[in-house]
Amino acid sequence: MSVLMRQKSELISAIETAIQAALDKGDLVVESVPEVGLEVPREKQHGDFASNIALVMAKPAKKAPREVAQIIVENLPTAGVIRDVEIAGPGFINFFLSNDWLYDTLRTIEKEGEAYGNCEHGAGEKVLLEFVSANPVGPMNVVNARAAAVGDTLARMMNAVGYAVDTEFYVNDAGNQADIFARSIEARYQQLTNPDYPFPEDGYPAAYVQELAEVLKKERPDLLDLPLEERLAFCKRWGTDKMVEMQKADLQAYGVEFDLWFRERDLHARGALEAVIDILRQRGLLFEAEGALWFKSTQFGDDKDRVIVKSDGSYTYVTADIAYHHDKLQRGFTKLINIWGPDHHGYIGRMKAAIQALGYGEDTLEVLILQYVALLRDGQQVKMSKRAGEFITMQDLVDEVGKDAARFFFLNRSPESHLDFDLNLAVEQSNENPVFYVQYAHARISSILRQGRELGIEVPTCSEVDLSLLQHETELDLLKQLAALPEELLTAALLREPHRLTRYAMDLAGLFHSFYTACHILGEEEQLRAARLVLVANIRVVLRKVLGLLGVDAPEQM
RNA sequence: GCGCCUGUAGCUCAGGGGAUAGAGCAUCGGACUUCUAAUCCGAGUGUCGCAGGUUCGAUUCCUGCCAGGCGCGCCA
Numbered sequence: 001m002s003v004l005m006r007q008k009s010e011l012i013s014a015i016e017t018a019i020q021a022a023l024d025k026g027d028l029v030v031e032s033v034p035e036v037g038l039e040v041p042r043e044k045q046h047g048d049f050a051s052n053i054a055l056v057m058a059k060p061a062k063k064a065p066r067e068v069a070q071i072i073v074e075n076l077p078t079a080g081v082i083r084d085v086e087i088a089g090p091g092f093i094n095f096f097l098s099n100d101w102l103y104d105t106l107r108t109i110e111k112e113g114e115a116y117g118n119c120e121h122g123a124g125e126k127v128l129l130e131f132v133s134a135n136p137v138g139p140m141n142v143v144n145a146r147a148a149a150v151g152d153t154l155a156r157m158m159n160a161v162g163y164a165v166d167t168e169f170y171v172n173d174a175g176n177q178a179d180i181f182a183r184s185i186e187a188r189y190q191q192l193t194n195p196d197y198p199f200p201e202d203g204y205p206a207a208y209v210q211e212l213a214e215v216l217k218k219e220r221p222d223l224l225d226l227p228l229e230e231r232l233a234f235c236k237r238w239g240t241d242k243m244v245e246m247q248k249a250d251l252q253a254y255g256v257e258f259d260l261w262f263r264e265r266d267l268h269a270r271g272a273l274e275a276v277i278d279i280l281r282q283r284g285l286l287f288e289a290e291g292a293l294w295f296k297s298t299q300f301g302d303d304k305d306r307v308i309v310k311s312d313g314s315y316t317y318v319t320a321d322i323a324y325h326h327d328k329l330q331r332g333f334t335k336l337i338n339i340w341g342p343d344h345h346g347y348i349g350r351m352k353a354a355i356q357a358l359g360y361g362e363d364t365l366e367v368l369i370l371q372y373v374a375l376l377r378d379g380q381q382v383k384m385s386k387r388a389g390e391f392i393t394m395q396d397l398v399d400e401v402g403k404d405a406a407r408f409f410f411l412n413r414s415p416e417s418h419l420d421f422d423l424n425l426a427v428e429q430s431n432e433n434p435v436f437y438v439q440y441a442h443a444r445i446s447s448i449l450r451q452g453r454e455l456g457i458e459v460p461t462c463s464e465v466d467l468s469l470l471q472h473e474t475e476l477d478l479l480k481q482l483a484a485l486p487e488e489l490l491t492a493a494l495l496r497e498p499h500r501l502t503r504y505a506m507d508l509a510g511l512f513h514s515f516y517t518a519c520h521i522l523g524e525e526e527q528l529r530a531a532r533l534v535l536v537a538n539i540r541v542v543l544r545k546v547l548g549l550l551g552v553d554a555p556e557q558m
Numbered sequence: 559g560c561g562c563c564u565g566u567a568g569c570u571c572a573g574g575g576g577a578u579a580g581a582g583c584a585u586c587g588g589a590c591u592u593c594u595a596a597u598c599c600g601a602g603u604g605u606c607g608c609a610g611g612u613u614c615g616a617u618u619c620c621u622g623c624c625a626g627g628c629g630c631g632c633c634a
Contacts, residue, residue: 043578065614088577090576090577090615091576172634176634177634178634292632306632308632310632312632314632342627342628342629343629344634346562346628346629369562371562371564374627412572412582413572416564418626418627419570420571421570425569425570425583433596437597440597443594444593448593450593499572503573506581510581517598520592520593521593522593523592523593558594
């Protein structure tokens, strides 16, 4: 349990004891005591902790809130860490504590290092997190970039709080789009020797297809010797493999590595679709109509039933996806999390239905819907058309603003909010970007420690220094912020809200910068210097930890 | 028509049944002979989209409406 949580539960029991004492004396009369809430108030002058219990109890106790608060306060145990208690506002009980508990935070960080803030909440539950899963027929876009940042950091956060998360990229290399892609490459290949060769009406006109054809010509100059069908099959496999390679490289440069790139074509090759259809058939969940085979997904709350095998005998996208999710479940994952774009929200119902049809609970599958990213340039939305080959790719974005800024920018917003990404702002004011603010705090501390070492001053351990010398307001603020990490991290992971961590990082960096301006370290007398060295060294550990979760570099100097 | 998301400062966005609703950017003042001024200190702005409801208390929860985005395929 973290220092903060321990302190909170200690206070809560003190309040509960006080209430019980008041009940025993008959000062308060209620049928049942509500749960005691305790929070760190937004305003510092409202104390280290505050409880609204008196407001909640006022009605059942049939007394004014402030009166209830007064009775509770009178019955509070006097010993312990509580330095002062006040009743404020409509009836809040504000607690002011001695600082001792804050110093424990430094001892904890020293002991745990970058594992500080981690916990075992997930109890090792096997979670599969699938995200990006962009079609292997072209470069990734900015929504993919957003998904990559959110998914990757979510995986890191969940691992930190005790889940066993695997990340996966589903490669949709067996569908219509892959066929169109193959025909596009094939046509461009033909055109290298026969300019009049027709390009498919629905083909991808973008330049990269042309470039692929040229590469293919060098690799396989004899391709036209193959019959058309084999030629297209080759283009499909070769082309999607090329795209996967490119996507993999782009994501790696972005700091995202998947545990597994799962190929749809492997599902087909091993008969997984037929197998899962059999299961549904045996459960009586299929029926034939209009020449097609349907899955009774409405039986599990879906809007309408879904076609599983089309009237031409081919499978729909959902069939492969059911087989894929079945595969995930068979691999022992008990929680499946998918991150999708907003255009897929209508897809949730049928996949949850499928999960249930396979015998698992509805909540086994959790879908996070990310909202769109609009790119703005010169105040105008950048119009993108895949057909015309005009779009800003993920790689363009990363080249323009950098990995760290791009990731931080995406992570800094709540996943379900629509996002306007102002390219001018990101480029022109890259020095003003919050990510640099946080990184600069890390660099500044690194610099202090470096210069200390040059002077022969090492960072002492907590046990060697008098931590109670840390009395400056900015120091106490910093200690409180450090103490808040474990709870913040757990909340962020459980709510799937990475943006809580970017806020945390900016707040911590801001408090450090204020401290840096107000207080000196290396020039102070030995005792104080030692205590402050411990403080900043531990701040650096926490900054590094949080930046690591965000997938952002922690530079030693800038 | 039905479903999902959004509506908070000039802009981009946080927050959230409770105390005086916040941050960054932008604007305007200050602060470097001292560990990095990519920093700090200070200044101003709000009908929390609108209207009802629940509540001791609503910007937060509920309902309706308005506005914007997206989706409702034997596409993926």
